[in-house]
Amino acid sequence: MKITEPHKEHIVAHHFANSKHEFDSARLGMWIFLVTEVLFFGALFVAYAFLRWSYPEIFVEAHHILSWKMGALNTAILIFSSFTMVMAIRSAQLNQRLKTSLYLITTMICAFGFLVVKFFEYSAKIHHGYLPAKYFVAHGASEYLHLFFGLYFTMTGLHGIHVLVGIGLIIWLLLRNRKGHFYSNYYTPLEMVGLYWHFVDLVWIFLFPLFYLVG
């Protein structure tokens, strides 16, 4: 990594007055986007509430099938990755380019770690036939347990897609950091991806107790 080169001066887009104006606008836009994301997942949480109210027994049953230890491990991984993300932004603000990249890489490794744990969880469920309705083949399960797993795979799957998108964004940040785009006066993309990443983390913090712990 060519960290000795100086950073590139950021050029403010023509329709903004200055870089603060640009940064504030981007941050407002990102927050509004996250509001739409909240509603996006919100509808699924409503579906969750509906199922839980209709069939409380399947949640008790599923509680014994899901491994809370794996869920807890993933929660820890994501919380740690949120911390490293914050540190990456902090480093950029202090013009520490190498540190920025190192923190970003750590965040990315955590994201991959999360997916690996998820992969083992998924394959265990699939192996035992705990699949959405049409493919549900598990033995000895109660009649409506498939509904739980339908929702489980939809919600954690959608969250997993968000994690994948996050990985893509972090790679993009790494490439731009390598070119020296980020410094104390311009770190908008870092800040935006950071907000996104905290949101992904937050969704998991809701998913974990609702699926793994509530019985």
Add this chain to the structure above:
Amino acid sequence: MQNKTITESLIASNGWMPKAASTFAPNIDGLFNFILYGSILLFVGILIVTALFIIKYRKRPGYSPPSGPHITHNTFLELAWTVPPLILTIFIFYWGFTGFLDMAVAPKNSLDISVTGKKWMWQFEYKNGTKTLGEIVVPVNTPVSLIMSSEDVIHSFYVPNFRIKRDVIPNRYTKQWFEATRTGTFQIFCTEYCGDGHSQMLGVIRVVSADDYEKWLANAGSADDGLPPEKLGEKLYTSKGCVACHSVDGTNKIGPTWKGLFGKTRAYAGGSTVADENYIKESIENPTAKVVTGYQPVMPSFKGLLNDKEIAGVIAYIKTLK
């Protein structure tokens, strides 16, 4: 595909609504007329004021608008056109709500009939086990409670003359009650879109006197004893709803036409057969076994809905359609 109507005309009436035939109708029609004439009054008022303004203040030679600052608000005026409409709509809300509550709760002594909607027919079952298709007979001036469910998708049970409508949902029971106020034959529509046969998912309610109802119920199912088989079949063709999907004049509907069907070779996925008595019986009782090429496997099974004698009647009727 003509819909020969045996029901009372919906468009022949003095007002906007079809002729009323249930206890709910007067209240609902009153509400409709109240809103209608109130709206017309307000609408004409709005039009007159707008037209007057446009004529009086139009740009023309020799006219210049009053000078001085424009009036941009007037608290009294704004309250005047906000608060009274609000009170009026709350009154309308209350009227509609109380009318709705009357429709929600059936009287205890009501006559229960269970209704099953399926693509694309209405099936009714009385407490004594009598089953009918596409037609219910009810006594006049008696509360009737329908307990409804669907076998496939969502349907909706609608009788315009009674001003009733309720969705019929799979895996769930919905209820609708009514009390007919006069005898006659009234139209049933399905009003929740349910596929190709949606507009053919019709039925009739025959409202008869209490005596006629008792007679009908006692004889239900045995009234056809005297008919020759092909006449029985012809009757079943409409009463059991075959007419919804099968024509007898050669036109193509959802299912194959019955005209010239008997003795024809029928090709289906994985083979072909001649349409003989056995094939027709099988197709009535187990319709998806041999679906003729080019048609969808959408016909419900009539097993248990037609007895052997009735099936023989249908076959005899098909034989007459050359």
Add this chain to the structure above:
Amino acid sequence: MSESLPGTNYINAVSGIKSWLTTLDHKRIGIMYLLFIAISFGLGGFFALALRLELLNPGQLIVSAKQYNQLFTLHGAVMVFLFIVPSIPASLGNFLLPIQLGAKDVAFPRLNLASLYLYVFGAAFCVYSMVSGAADTGWTFYTPYSSTTDTSVISMTLGAFILGFSSIFTGINFIVTVHKMRAPGMSWFKLPLFTWSLYATAIIQVLATPVLGITLLLLIVERLVGIGIFDPALGGDPVLFQHFFWFYSHPAVYIMILPAMGVMSELVTTFSKKNIFGYKMVAFSSIAIAIISFLVWGHHLYVSGQSDYADMIFSFLTYLVAIPSAVKVFNWIATLYNGEIELKAPFLYFIAFLFLFTIGGFTGIMLASLSLDVHLHDTYFVVAHFHYVMMGGTVMAFLGGIHYWWPKMFGKMYSEKAAIVAWFFIMAGFNMVFFTQFILGTKGMPRRYYSYLDQFQPLHAFSTVGTWVLTVGFLIMAFYLVESLLNGEPAGDNPWGSLGLEWTTQSPPITENFADTPHIIHGPYDYDKVKLS
């Protein structure tokens, strides 16, 4: 007034197809939206003509039952997702919002272009659905029919899903633009009312559309792997889908109508040379509508068997949301008082809106009533009602807006005489088509019927003939607008003598909108305080 178009403007600043496809200029993006939206309207209109033709007689005329079902599904889906939701905000809104704020562009020009591409991408999925066994579910995609039918539902819902994101990104862009890009002196209460309405619309787009997205996604997953949440056979609840669907789709009605109301405020002030009556009432009523619109979705489910208490609350709130709409109508009429009214083509559409939307509103009062709705629900009465609101309201305002800002967008005038003739055809045709359907509906004619009782035929036939009159009106309009583009007279910078900020710059504007950043000193409608030079 100059005889030729001003030298440099956003149209001729750079040339070539590529300069349009990669442009970040909100005006060019708006014009491209306008083109795609017009094409979508033509397509949806074609489906409407075909299905009305089929309904000329009770039996089969040109298509089978299944094809008819596909026709009304495509008509609805195209008109809702491809035409009316993006119509005013994406085309006129994109073009005008930054200019009305005195800005050079929207806050995120690249996101704006991405929205356009998402729109085209989503439209491509819808078109793919049309040619690969078009969906026959109705535009509402009710389960379990939509999860079991064998037509191409997934590509249609995926298309709508993608279009939803296009709409969300436009909404985000507009909100940030209004917050952050206002010119010096442009306080919140100097904002033009069109901008206020776009802002209120954007809030609904951002809050409601994700729920549609997830609903359609759940439907797709349901069809693919059968998660069962909407499937009664697997223990799910089909009515839950209706709640999810209308949680978006009722606010979406206001996504469609609010920008139209904004256009109305602009038309009435410019063509009566009057300051708007009750600026704050009109502005806040947009916001009030936006908020209450989230709480009324259940009025689509009066007969679905939701609890009576839910019905009561939804009915009550529905009446509340009617009030701000009525207030706006009264405000517009009061604005005419003591004005100087010019009956130009855009103002004719103001009158059309007033006339038709009011009928739509009054019939809405009937439908909101619990007991009366039981009779009218899912009949032609509902069809007529929402066409009076959507077409009589939104489309009329859209047409008014296009005629009003046409010289702004292209610097040319159209034939006023032809515009008046077209207006008469459209008004006559529209009322023939849809007023008839009010009568059909009260008589009990259910909607989405391929065949019908013989007794309804005269009314159906009259309605069908109306569609032909309507078509003539639109063809005349298409003709004179294209003619204007080719040979139109130069319009000058401000042909209507409007005080709006967008008219203070040249027409068509330069790429940067204003040569110098404007400083706002008066409100957009201060005709009593400012005399035009």
